[in-house]
Amino acid sequence: MEQWTWNKSMSVGNAFLDADHRKLLGMIEEVESAMRAQDAATFSRTLKTFENAVRIHFRNEELIALTIGHPFEQHKEEHQYVLNELQQMEAELIDMHGRWSESASTHYFIFLSSWASEHIREDDMLMKLELQSRPYDFKPDNLASP
Ligand SMILES: [Fe+2]
Ligand SMILES: [Fe+2]
Structure with a gap:
């Protein structure tokens, strides 16, 4: 089983x-537990919070x-892809008012958590060498906290 935390x-x-x-990654688990509980209100709140973050x-x-001068065009496309998917997921699931099935919950949880962990391991990781040449707490101005 893949590591998702x-x-x-x-x-x-x-x-x-x-x-x-x-x-x-922690927020994805909150979205998932709201989905499993078929708690539509908590689900839309946690999903919105997640999307903003x-x-x-x-x-x-x-x-x-x-x-750090790292090329970002393709990486940005990956980000755009998941934002589009998130919006679609939100529209589909919110329309169902909590009456989503166990398999829909599993499907979306796997989609979100596997996308996130693969994206971190594969795409974000490409910056690691350049990032490691700076202090671990390197922080450009204007960085926000999600
Ligand atoms: Fe990324
Ligand atoms: Fe990232």
Whole structure:
């Protein structure tokens, strides 16, 4: 079984990005438990909070990539892809007012958590070498907290 909670092997070499990732992976679990409980109100609240945090994180990541001179065009497309999927997921599930099935919950949970952990391990990780040449707590101005 793939590892979906944050652990040291997921570190991209920067304290702020690591903290964002840890937080986002935790939020996915909150979305999932609301889905499993068929709690529509908590679900839409946690999903909205998650989506906002994802947007802030993507901006932080882009800001850091630009600051360290890391090419970001393709990475940005990956981010755009998941934002579109998130919006679609939100529309589909909110329309069902909590009457979503166990298999729908599993499907979306796997989609979110596997996308997030693979994205961190594969795409975000490409910045690690450059990030490691800076202090671990390197932080450009204007970085926001999700
Ligand atoms: Fe990313
Ligand atoms: Fe990231």
